[in-house]
């Protein structure tokens with residue numbers, strides 16, 4: 001089967017975007033992995049599918065797959081690209097779109113500064129992250145807490161203190177002095193695959209510059225380190241605000257660009273993310289047959 005695709009990026013987090021509004025084909029995990037493959041396919045951190053709305057109060061369904069082929073709940077940078085895609089393809093001319101994700105509905109707003117996404121409320125209950133905190137003693141940090149993860153390296157035991165929350169998808173946030181020297185390639189998979197995260201997790205490395213500016217690297221579940229992670233930026237800012245280090249709005253510098261995150265600090269309020277969304281190229285590709 002040959003399909004049309006659009007390659008997009010938001011702050012360097014890159015996507016293959018597929019229009020499945022009129023054509024109801026579905027892809028196997030092998031086909032997703034092929035599309036995301038940087039040598040044999042198009043290359044992307046995530047594959048995004050635009051599908052018809054499942055109910056009249058929504059505009060579309062937004063389906064997200066990681067490069068490893070697994071379907072996931074949420075993708076912030078992808079949401080901005082989704083909004084740009086439906087506008088550019090003439091699928092909708094609305095400035096405000098309500099789309100269904102696996103984590104629930106989110107609202108996308110197209111404006112002059114880029115796309116702003118209402119990412120919904122952060123979820124603080126560890127069990128809902130999901131994170132198994134049984135038997136652990138949290139360490140108080142501001143109005144919040146971090147959790148100790150034991151790490152055995154070269155015979156020595158070290159403790160990493162991570163903030164845990166969900167932005168619809170799981171996040172662990174570790175404060176570091178300098179993101180450039182943080183051992184992301186080593187600690188990212190350790191935190192991401194830690195047995196206390198039964199669905200694995202995205203691992204953020206947060207360097208605070210001042211109350212309104214941070215630097216961030218994220219080792220993403222199912223994709224490895226990416227140039228930016230939208231939900232990771234939201235989670236890091238929420239964690240920083242609750243620990244008392246940050247004040248909204250916060251500019252998040254990633255390796256691929258800048259994102260602006262706003263959150264009132266109240267658990268009942270949504271997190272808002274603004275940033276770029278760009279089309280890189282379009283094409284058609286023959287999919288491999290799957291068994």
Ligand SMILES: N[C@@H](CCC[C@H](N)C(=O)O)C(=O)O
Pocket residue numbers: 013045046066072073074075076077078169170202220221222223226228229230231232
């Ligand atoms: N790049 C994303 C997040 C994509 C999903 C994530 N890897 C997960 O498995 O939860 C973003 O911009 O938020």
